[in-house]
Amino acid sequence: MEVLKREDVAGRYERIRAKARFSLDPKLPANQLIRDLEFAPKNEEGLVEFSADVEVLKPREPANGNGTILLDVVNRGGQTTGMFTEAFLIEKGFTVVWVGWQWDVPKSPEKLRFYPAYAKGVEGIVRAEFTVHEPTTVMNLADRDHQAYPVSNAKDLELTMRDGPLGKRTTVPAAQWKLNGTQIEMASGFKVGQTYELVYPSKDPAIAGLGMVAIRDFVSFLKYGGPGHFLLADQTRFLKRAIGYGTSQSGRFLRTFLYQGINADEKGKPVFDGVWANVAGAGRGSFNHRFAQASRDGHPTMNFLYPTDLFPFTDLPQKDEVTGDIAGLLPDPAKAPKIFYTNGSYEYWGRAAALIHTTVDGKMDWPLAENTRVYFVAGSQHGPQRFPPATVKNATNLANSNDYRPLYRALLMDMHEWLKDGTAPPDSNYPRRDQGQLVSSSSWSFPKSVTTAVPTHASSGQRLYFGPDFASKGIVTKDPPVVGEPFLAPVPQVDDDGNEIAGIKMPQVAVPLASYTGWNLRKDVFTGETYNMVGSTLPFPKAKILEKYGTREEYLEKSKAAIKELVQRRLLLPEEAGQLEKNAAAQWDWFIAR
Numbered sequence: 001m002e003v004l005k006r007e008d009v010a011g012r013y014e015r016i017r018a019k020a021r022f023s024l025d026p027k028l029p030a031n032q033l034i035r036d037l038e039f040a041p042k043n044e045e046g047l048v049e050f051s052a053d054v055e056v057l058k059p060r061e062p063a064n065g066n067g068t069i070l071l072d073v074v075n076r077g078g079q080t081t082g083m084f085t086e087a088f089l090i091e092k093g094f095t096v097v098w099v100g101w102q103w104d105v106p107k108s109p110e111k112l113r114f115y116p117a118y119a120k121g122v123e124g125i126v127r128a129e130f131t132v133h134e135p136t137t138v139m140n141l142a143d144r145d146h147q148a149y150p151v152s153n154a155k156d157l158e159l160t161m162r163d164g165p166l167g168k169r170t171t172v173p174a175a176q177w178k179l180n181g182t183q184i185e186m187a188s189g190f191k192v193g194q195t196y197e198l199v200y201p202s203k204d205p206a207i208a209g210l211g212m213v214a215i216r217d218f219v220s221f222l223k224y225g226g227p228g229h230f231l232l233a234d235q236t237r238f239l240k241r242a243i244g245y246g247t248s249q250s251g252r253f254l255r256t257f258l259y260q261g262i263n264a265d266e267k268g269k270p271v272f273d274g275v276w277a278n279v280a281g282a283g284r285g286s287f288n289h290r291f292a293q294a295s296r297d298g299h300p301t302m303n304f305l306y307p308t309d310l311f312p313f314t315d316l317p318q319k320d321e322v323t324g325d326i327a328g329l330l331p332d333p334a335k336a337p338k339i340f341y342t343n344g345s346y347e348y349w350g351r352a353a354a355l356i357h358t359t360v361d362g363k364m365d366w367p368l369a370e371n372t373r374v375y376f377v378a379g380s381q382h383g384p385q386r387f388p389p390a391t392v393k394n395a396t397n398l399a400n401s402n403d404y405r406p407l408y409r410a411l412l413m414d415m416h417e418w419l420k421d422g423t424a425p426p427d428s429n430y431p432r433r434d435q436g437q438l439v440s441s442s443s444w445s446f447p448k449s450v451t452t453a454v455p456t457h458a459s460s461g462q463r464l465y466f467g468p469d470f471a472s473k474g475i476v477t478k479d480p481p482v483v484g485e486p487f488l489a490p491v492p493q494v495d496d497d498g499n500e501i502a503g504i505k506m507p508q509v510a511v512p513l514a515s516y517t518g519w520n521l522r523k524d525v526f527t528g529e530t531y532n533m534v535g536s537t538l539p540f541p542k543a544k545i546l547e548k549y550g551t552r553e554e555y556l557e558k559s560k561a562a563i564k565e566l567v568q569r570r571l572l573l574p575e576e577a578g579q580l581e582k583n584a585a586a587q588w589d590w591f592i593a594r
Contacts, residue, residue: 015057016232020054020214021049022050023048025266039121039122039207050115052099052115052211054098056095057095062095066092068095068242069094069219069239070094072097072246075248076105077106077108077112078111078112079112080246083247083278097222100112100114103211106144114210121204122205124202125478126141129196130197132193135190138183139198142295143295146295148182157200159171159177162195199479205292209287211287212257212260212262219242222236241274243412246276248278248279251277252280252287253294254277258275258331259330270335270337273337274338274418275338279347279383281350281352282355300459300529301526305480307464310464312327315329315330315339316366316368318366322360333369338415339371340372340425342376343356344535345500345518345519346535349455349530350533352489355460373426374428377407377504378503378505379500379503379517379535380509381399381518381535382535385399386401387401387587389537395520395522395536396522397536397537400537406579407504407566410572411571414426433490441455442457445493447496449496450497455530456528462485463483499516507580507584508583513587515540516535516536516538519536556588559584560584
């Protein structure tokens with residue numbers, strides 16, 4: 001551990017920024033789960049070396065903490081624990097840890113980075129895809145502003161374009177574009193609405209899966225100790241349990257972490273006692289294969305056909321009748337950590353979330369593992385939003401303004417207490433097929449009284465075949481993936497107000513002044529497609545509000561009752577109630593004035 005910075009936080013805590021240096025034995029069975037590790041350079045002791053940026057927020061007097069590590073799996077190098085607020089985490093006594101795990105995050109001093117070993121002498125192919133949302137003359141070979149794998153041989157490169165994820169590829173004449181480092185330049189400009197693709201050779205890839213090892217071994221070190229007496233080596237006396245929390249990309253990381261059996265350290269001891277994969281839907285991702293691009297995630301209008309929506313989806317094994325494959329997400333459910341899966345409305349429309357609790361065809365409910373809880377946040381988009389609802393460029397409706405962060409603070413304490421003393425958390429709450437709460441997108445209906453265009457389909461992903469060596473060795477073929485039958489994930493049904501029937505409802509959704517959806521439609525060249533990660537707030541007419549509630553006082557009484565019920569169900573902390581009552585008053589005033 002190399003200390004870079006130490007600072008006081010609120011008098012009771014300290015923040016440590018450091019670089020952690022790792023070495024590991026590639027011969028140990030636990031490490032052989034990492035793709036291409038055999039090609040990494042070895043030191044004189046035959047060990048593989050790598051390093052990661054680390055940040056720790058800990059009590060100055062560790063004995064005053066609550067004994068729980070909250071490991072926030074950073075998202076593209078950025079922290080996601082803003083869901084809980086730093087003041088809340090300090091008040092409750094958590095030791096919060098961030099470890100860089102992604103080698104290709106955008107270049108920025110604020111990002112937490114991972115410094116991998118490289119697979120020297122290994123050659124392979126990289127698929128770069130770029131969907132054009134607005135005029136530009138530049139295409140990055142990596143996703144958005146991430147770092148790209150360099151082209152190792154620029155001879156005979158072919159750039160193609162197509163209309164949509166499954167459109168026919170046509171070659172872009174070589175005279176129209178040129179390769180400039182890790183970018184393609186087209187003086188005449190890329191055509192908005194089209195998807196461009198370059199499949200190119202590269203070499204010496206980062207061993208991306210070592211980022212998983214960095215998290216595994218750092219948490220193991222904090223819980224169980226290690227050689228020497230360096231920074232944080234005393235924490236084993238105080239830290240008794242660990243929660244792995246990840247949002248979006250990071251939630252998919254944790255699903256992959258579980259599936260690939262990495263939640264056990266080199267000695268077979270459990271790393272995370274609890275895992276919370278938030279808004280990950282049914283996805284996993286590109287975290288441990290050759291030339292992996294961790295940021296590629298699969299959305300309605302970008303990053304198509306990457307290894308994201310991969311069978312299996314459910315914790316417990318089931319059979320994909322189309323392919324004949326039989327598998328479950330958890331290698332051994334009896335040894336799995338306690339798990340929370342939280343998803344909102346968007347994840348059912350844009351991330352196939354229903355497949356984590358249905359059969360692969362989406363037609364029937366599927367049982368959960370004993371220590372798994374699934375929570376559906378009704379009427380929400382990919383991330384919590386503040387009120388009033390925001391206007392989003394090229395979106396048909398106002399963004400979804402459901403702020404569900406108070407729910408997450410309660411769920412964090414529920415997970416902590418479950419691990420600490422066995423107090424069971426609230427029961428799972430998600431839409432079910434057998435209760436008519438979950439329907440195919442073709443059977444889904446939205447009330448005609450709410451004036452808005454509605455989606456015609458959900459984005460459920462495709463069965464993709466990446467070649468014979470992908471599953472066993474993490475190697476993809478030269479050609480783009482073979483596309484098989486789509487998954488048909490169902491979506492939550494709504495009531496006469498346009499709000500979902502099932503799920504955990506924050507007060508503004510339980511006592512609504514609007515329809516809150518997980519989808520929003522685009523009004524640009526992608527008209528008719530759902531907006532990536534954005535939902536809608538569809539205000540009720542004033543007349544409907546007054547007919548529904550009568551007076552402001554009646555509305556506030558109903559909101560207060562909804563808040564009280566959430567507290568009783570341990571889905572809201574008692575100290576949050578007062579602020580939510582104030583929020584309800586502000587929302588009434590805004591909607592009535594509108």
